Amino acid sequence: MNRIDFLSTWRNRLNLSGRTFVIAIPYLWLLLLFLLPFLIVFKLSFAETRLAIPPYTELVEYAQDGHLRIILFLRNYLFLTEDPLYWKAYLSSVKIATIATSMALLVAYPVAYGMAKAPKRYQSTLVMLVILPFWTSFLIRVYAWIGILKTEGFLNHFLLWLGVINEPLHILHTHVAVYIGMVYSYLPFMLLPLYANLEKMDVSLLEAAADLGCTPMQAFWKITVPLSMPGVIAGCLLMFIPAVGEFVIPSLLGGSETLMIGKTLWTEFFNNRDWPLASAAAVVLLLILVAPIMWFQRTQAKGAV
Amino acid sequence: MNKSFSTFNVVSLIIGYAFLYIPILLLVIYSFNESRLVTVWSGFSSKWYGELWQNEELLDAAKVTLQVGLVASTLATILGTIAGVVLTRFGNFTGRILFNGMIYAPLVMPEVIVGLSLLLMFITISVDRGYWTVTLAHTTFSMCYVAVVIQSRLSSFDRSIEEAAMDLGCPPLKTFFLITLPVIMPAVVSAWLLSFTLSLDDLVISSFATGPGATTLPMKIFSQMRLGVTPQINAVSTILIGLVATGVTISSVIRKRQEVRKL
Numbered sequence: 001m002n003r004i005d006f007l008s009t010w011r012n013r014l015n016l017s018g019r020t021f022v023i024a025i026p027y028l029w030l031l032l033l034f035l036l037p038f039l040i041v042f043k044l045s046f047a048e049t050r051l052a053i054p055p056y057t058e059l060v061e062y063a064q065d066g067h068l069r070i071i072l073f074l075r076n077y078l079f080l081t082e083d084p085l086y087w088k089a090y091l092s093s094v095k096i097a098t099i100a101t102s103m104a105l106l107v108a109y110p111v112a113y114g115m116a117k118a119p120k121r122y123q124s125t126l127v128m129l130v131i132l133p134f135w136t137s138f139l140i141r142v143y144a145w146i147g148i149l150k151t152e153g154f155l156n157h158f159l160l161w162l163g164v165i166n167e168p169l170h171i172l173h174t175h176v177a178v179y180i181g182m183v184y185s186y187l188p189f190m191l192l193p194l195y196a197n198l199e200k201m202d203v204s205l206l207e208a209a210a211d212l213g214c215t216p217m218q219a220f221w222k223i224t225v226p227l228s229m230p231g232v233i234a235g236c237l238l239m240f241i242p243a244v245g246e247f248v249i250p251s252l253l254g255g256s257e258t259l260m261i262g263k264t265l266w267t268e269f270f271n272n273r274d275w276p277l278a279s280a281a282a283v284v285l286l287l288i289l290v291a292p293i294m295w296f297q298r299t300q301a302k303g304a305v
Numbered sequence: 306m307n308k309s310f311s312t313f314n315v316v317s318l319i320i321g322y323a324f325l326y327i328p329i330l331l332l333v334i335y336s337f338n339e340s341r342l343v344t345v346w347s348g349f350s351s352k353w354y355g356e357l358w359q360n361e362e363l364l365d366a367a368k369v370t371l372q373v374g375l376v377a378s379t380l381a382t383i384l385g386t387i388a389g390v391v392l393t394r395f396g397n398f399t400g401r402i403l404f405n406g407m408i409y410a411p412l413v414m415p416e417v418i419v420g421l422s423l424l425l426m427f428i429t430i431s432v433d434r435g436y437w438t439v440t441l442a443h444t445t446f447s448m449c450y451v452a453v454v455i456q457s458r459l460s461s462f463d464r465s466i467e468e469a470a471m472d473l474g475c476p477p478l479k480t481f482f483l484i485t486l487p488v489i490m491p492a493v494v495s496a497w498l499l500s501f502t503l504s505l506d507d508l509v510i511s512s513f514a515t516g517p518g519a520t521t522l523p524m525k526i527f528s529q530m531r532l533g534v535t536p537q538i539n540a541v542s543t544i545l546i547g548l549v550a551t552g553v554t555i556s557s558v559i560r561k562r563q564e565v566r567k568l
Contacts, residue, residue, distance in 0.1 A: 018477070018478065019395065022387060022390070022391065022395075023391050023395060023398060023404075025384065025387055026384050026385075026387050026388035026391060026404075026448065026452070027391075027400070027404055029384055029444075029445070029448070030388075030404070030407040030408070030445070030448075031407070033423065033426075033441060033442075033444075033445040034407050034410075034411060034419075034445055035403075035407060036426060037419075037422030037423050037425065037426040038422050040422065040425050040426050040429050041418075041421060041422040041425055044425055107321070107324070108321075110313075110314075110317035110321070111317050111318060111320075111321030111322075113314065113317070114310075114313075114314035114315070114317045114318040114321070115318065117309070117310050117311075117314050118310055118314070118318065119310065126318070128557065129322060129325070130325070131553075132550070132553060133325050133326070133329060135499075135502050135549050135552075135553050136329065136545075136546050136549050136550075137502075137505065137506045137523070137542070137545055137546075137549070138506055138508075139506065139508055139523050139526060139527060139530070140329075140332070140526075140542040140545060140546065141328065141329065143332070143526075143530050143534075143538065143542065144328035144329060144331065144332040144542075145328060146530070146533075146534050147331065147332065147335065147534050147539075148328060148331065150534070152342075154331055184324070184325075184328065187324075187325065191321075237413075238413065241413040241414075241415075242413060242414075242415060242416075244415065245414075245415020245416065245417050245418060246415070247416065247417055247509050248508060248509070248527075251531070252530060252531070262415060262416075262417045265417050265421065266417060266509075269421060269513075275425065278421060279421070279425065282417070282418045282421050282422070285415065285417075285418060286418060289413075289414075289415070293410065293413055293414075296409075296413060297405075297406070297409050297410075300409060
């Protein structure tokens, strides 16, 4: 083997190991700090609560006769189905997220439509103006609504001044406040995929429809809306998935009757210290979200947005 | 799409943007309110900002938040940039699907689940929770956002200049640092800013990952918010909004300049 050949194989080998090394850095990081924690939650959800440190039992133990024993407690999962607090929290989380997502779609569609139709030179500014509040702290944006919605808040002052109402409305600490908070906080998630989709739309299709005698309204429903479905789906999923597990909005704007699983899970963990039950609740929440998450990843992979 | 920008479009844009901005504007304006009653205007005053400087707990929390934010966003930018390169330049490798999943899942995963699972892992391997565990947690979710930003930048990148460099004998690593990185630098900077604001903003994951002595600003603010609206929170919020607005403006100026240079 001459020297050059030797050098080039050596370099190839180095490149190959260098390549593995580069992949390994982020890969290992995510395995250790994203996937492993989930496996631990999954494992813990089958453990039993006990009064000790740590406050749960081990699943795998060596019995006295030297056999390996694996004990899976399904009690946590059974408890989730039996305790009305939990399944009601799941149902109401999905319901609240669905209603808020539909409301956000209704609010966002005309705005995204307006953005897409605006003169080209303003469009990047308009997009920037949508993103800007999204960069502002989520917590602060939710907090801003407390001052608006509370009984002696801005909205009531304004409506009383207008003479629309005679008595202040009680909105804060109700479901309505949670819907408003969610629509507001997640609006950019809905607006951006919708705009990205509408902006690409081919105007000649609308012209063709008009030439063939369609009214603008008919053309909108028969052409614009169906063609914008990928944007609608992406926006709805992007909002629905995090909204189901939302914690901040129901805790700050919701009332005691606003049951959401994110809040319940938090209480179970921090106040009742029932780790296995909280783990089981998290696993079930994840199971509810698996389908929408997979759907979302597929739309991302296809580049449908 | 660009035709017949109608009155209806203008009105819906005005309503939409008013909805986005009025709450923030009210919050900022009323942070300068004299009265303790946040919603009743009684004259201009900056006294709430003065009071902030005497609030030791809040200042400590702000310090922790800044430290975590700086370290976490820098780590996240490095890791996320590598991940973005792996996603766009390394083709298929064993475990690619899992890697994709681990990059995209944290973006939509409910924070309570991410926080809970990290905490349980920290307990299982019995590390002391505090500053470093929060930093690790923030790095992990931020790097996924960075990876997505870098990935989208790299996929619109003219690969021929990279190939030219390598054809002329430049090793891949050197090509990355001499050719690729300088070109995608604006994206890297805005990814850093994004992770910094994400870290600055995070409440739920921090609350799970933290331990005694490492209270972040959002945790402090949240515990005060639950007690109601106070002008002090308005003042802190206004400062944070100002910081973020400055950061975003800087990054968009950098990007604009880059675009001008390209032309």
